[in-house]
Amino acid sequence: MKPDLWQLYKQMLRSRLFEEAVKRLWEAGKISGEMHLGIGEEAIAAGVISHLVEGDALALDHRGTPPLLMRGVDPLSILRELLGYPDGLCGGMGGHMHLFSPAHLAASSGIVGASGPAAVGFAIAAQQLRPGTVSVAFFGEGAANQGMMMESMNLAAAWKLPLLFVCKDNQWSITTVSEETTAGDLISRARSFGMPAIELDGNDVEAVWNAAGQAIADARNGLGPSFLYAQCSRPEGHLLGDMLLRLAERPLSLEMGRVLRWQVNSFLRRKGAPIRARATSARTIAALMAKVRGSRSAVAPDPVARLHQSLSTEGQRMAELTGEVVGEIEQILESALIPA
Amino acid sequence: MKPDLWQLYKQMLRSRLFEEAVKRLWEAGKISGEMHLGIGEEAIAAGVISHLVEGDALALDHRGTPPLLMRGVDPLSILRELLGYPDGLCGGMGGHMHLFSPAHLAASSGIVGASGPAAVGFAIAAQQLRPGTVSVAFFGEGAANQGMMMESMNLAAAWKLPLLFVCKDNQWSITTVSEETTAGDLISRARSFGMPAIELDGNDVEAVWNAAGQAIADARNGLGPSFLYAQCSRPEGHLLGDMLLRLAERPLSLEMGRVLRWQVNSFLRRKGAPIRARATSARTIAALMAKVRGSRSAVAPDPVARLHQSLSTEGQRMAELTGEVVGEIEQILESALIPA
Amino acid sequence: MKILSFAQAIEDAVNQAMADDPTVIIFGEDIHMIRRNLFLRFGGDRVRSTPISEASFVGAAVSASMAGLRPIVEVMLVDFIGVAMDALLNHAAKVETFSGGKWKAPLVVRAACGGGYGDGGQHQQTLWGWLAHIPGLSVVVPSTPADAGGLMLAAIEHDGPVIFLEHKMLADYWLDFMGAGNRKTVQFDVPPAGASGPVPATWQPTPLGKAAIRRQGDDLTIISIGVGVHRALEAADALAQQGVYASVIDLRTVAPLDKATICEMSAATGSVLVVDEDYEQFGLSGELAAVILEAGIPIKYRRVCTQETIPYARHLEDQILPNKQRIIDAALELSIG
């Protein structure tokens, strides 16, 4: 089987444009609170979601919009939810970390790791009430250190639940490089529960589509859960207004000045760690900022751009599709702003 | 290095006799609540504990007495704690699942899996305040599915903490065969966190001593945590008065009669699972009872008997040592019963 | 008239619910043995034993309930809910609000609770007032077999999360498992009218949020729940012999709270004594004071609760848990003072 790349591209582009619209509205102060975008995760979401059918369930984390959009939830009702209107997806009660669509059996949570248990419960219901359907958990690599996520891997494997764990590894949990807090590697961790685990480039939608297709088919056939481990990068940082990103975006000199000022302040204070340890701390922070800058650089992989490039040979079709999606999102944006 | 087997045997025998004394007192109604004995775990406790020195810490589960005894906590004060006297180890406030000895940095908990975080904290303090000391976590194979235990393995490995995880696998968590709720295997699970993991026969004190010695030495030298996975059997069941054991101890006919009665009752009721599923349930329970009977049989391995046998060539020494330990425990028992 | 033990009553009601509604399923540790009769009748798909992974399987119960099942998830003792608290605090309790009322989580969290058998402070808590603090959770604590079955049925049928707590002094199998262990050498203060009693032939749901008046008296109003109700009734008998007549209210559900009955009965006597085995501070006993004051009813007020971590030794524990003597003393203080 081959994926319909145009269809996937369309979903990815919709998601990207939607998130960019959200960003603008958030920046304009029309959306409140934290805002974690799914920019950079489009290929993972599209490659997985495109295999889902009626009755399948979705357990989402704090970056739930792309999967929901691709699953077919009305974009306007999501946007109106984010804007806090009574006719939003959740009546303005949930907000962006708590998007729920009963019709799609899709639930989000802002608690890191909670998509594990949620997916397990959905999978139990699938087993019991809707044989042949599956449940999918989306989460970050940081969430893989949350106890309930590991418990859920064990439970899913022990009960051979129809479940797909989708771990999106952008290397960061907020300002922490996840590698430094994660012992061993997540592929081995998943396999240690007796689950198949596949590592892939989350910017390559075809690879995701293939792996997810196989894993979901296995789950439907009663072969139990699988673990997809997909690398991605997230140019917008952890959330909009990301502190680390703000720092890193300043011209090098300014930013270093700031770090130096902290450092000097800290060095000037009597008592505290030996100078070497203080210098190590300063280097750690400088290295973080360098890493952030790297992930923001022009050469950072972008799943949408990548697919765009490979499909661009058909220029006309691409232009039409782009026009269509841009039109849709513009239309949604316009309707979204109409007062309740 | 070779272990001092006589010393190990002495500790194991003391522990065994102590637990048997506890059993008698509990049966006489002088000790309240649940009582989880450490009978069958003596070789694991002795092989590990004998490597500990001043400043090392112990995080224990609901079977804490053997390690505490071997670590040098006053047996009389433990027994008086179990009897609820004000001069007991914890003034009668803790009881058998909450035995605490600040002098030995030893803490217990009745919450399954809690010895993981407890050992992590002890190990952090070791790293920070007492370099070269270590912390040890004792827990059952069932506890390995508790989220905080898995989190603790990750944390210990990520921070290279001086910590030894000691998983005592008696195959059971209460009435559940742990294999059926544990996906994959625990050795792989531990290794997936980048920790060395050693599987061994927990009835072979020499093997435990060797493996623990190496692991603890590594931890003292800053090489990080290890995982010891030791098989054992627990003839007294999960706790005194164990329901499954009670059932299994009845003569075969009686017991089967009982199961049949449940089964018939259940079969007689309209509505419910198809007959095949009901029969599967009945077989599951019968199989559990058979398994319990097996673990109670004369051929079940006993670490104390095993070491006794190999040391019995020196009959005189054995007789003396036995006499000494029996005398000690009898003496303790006598003093324990003196009213406050 | 059918007579069942407290435990049998619950099992009977669960049997009825499971037979009538195939979406009712049970999971929790050791369920194949603890609920062996249900396991034998309804099979391993609907009666599932879990790993010791409460955070995950209580969380799973929430989403399973959202996806069409009606799970009864068991955490053995309410004390163990600590490791699974996120599932209740941030998920079960909030699904309905977060979804704008469009999605419900009809699950029952079942657990044993309570002390009086010398098992120490990590295994004898009640925590009902604590759980009730979280908007969105119902908390049910029956004191008789008839209520136990009826409230269990109501909990199963309720379209939101319900915590169902069975006190170990009433549920004989728990007391045997954790306290007696088949011994004849230990005694417990088991209230007979709670441990066994008449039940209906077919269960009807006992409505959540409806208190029961167990005794009428003009001098003071004792408000309690669970085993405390029986302790209060014993104390009321003793008080009557001293000429002090107490009403006794059995709340039956902590949340929702039957404010009407509470206020009416409090106004009638002007003296309120709360008997609450849960921790005293920031819980049920305080809420009752607030509810009565909010209604503008002037009262004299005392409470007999558990003030500290429960000690292990039975004689120490007996002093800390609400007992007949403490109730009598407080009642006399109220009626004299």
Next chain:
Amino acid sequence: MKILSFAQAIEDAVNQAMADDPTVIIFGEDIHMIRRNLFLRFGGDRVRSTPISEASFVGAAVSASMAGLRPIVEVMLVDFIGVAMDALLNHAAKVETFSGGKWKAPLVVRAACGGGYGDGGQHQQTLWGWLAHIPGLSVVVPSTPADAGGLMLAAIEHDGPVIFLEHKMLADYWLDFMGAGNRKTVQFDVPPAGASGPVPATWQPTPLGKAAIRRQGDDLTIISIGVGVHRALEAADALAQQGVYASVIDLRTVAPLDKATICEMSAATGSVLVVDEDYEQFGLSGELAAVILEAGIPIKYRRVCTQETIPYARHLEDQILPNKQRIIDAALELSIG
């Protein structure tokens, strides 16, 4: 006179404590950035960033404190404590009792709390009354920079577990992180006297369990904590213009509760209004009613609290959280009714 922001005051006090006592360490997620100044000064051994494993690292803080350290363990938002609740409920709170008083757990659990910036019900809870239900835990909620530093120092020096909650409307970096995100396009109702103010040159511990009287008035007594204190003071100003004079008590610590001040001030006016951002039911507001009634003080009583899961949309959230208008209305009801 030094003027510091609320956040700076806490950092200043922690700086002082860490410099004076090498056993004070900090751990939690993203601590190298959130506490970068401490990280730079005290190094990575004493300021450690953790994996997202709250159950394990909060539990570890308990035993680390037993083994000679004085950890400040951070869980970002108090809402996240659900996954680590066992460490508080069954361990931190019980070590001292279980060990017969022989072992203490001197740790601080630090978290941001509170709403008012439209982040939804899983990120804006306060939960202070809920945590205070557990015997053995102290719960501290400062409302000014001076208290924030002084109470933090007291929390670090206290020989038991203390939950230290900093409200996001007072701690500017949290509000920026979660609410503003560097935007100029959003506004928040930040109480100026809480966000910045005078602090001592050298920190002294502010004793736990001692309330502060923020305003004197004869007509009614408003009892509050955290941001609620500022809302109450604003309301009291408005009330004064209508001829209603309110006292305002800032509890500062939920547990231990300053019963003496509460009773004295309540008796003085005979009318008590509790303003509590935590959930209304079974929490702080009820406990205050009970404490006053137990002291035999007849009062009229109202409360303005959070009754439901906090909605996401800012206009909905504004109605649910205690606000000036709700306080004024309740106060007028009390003084007329």
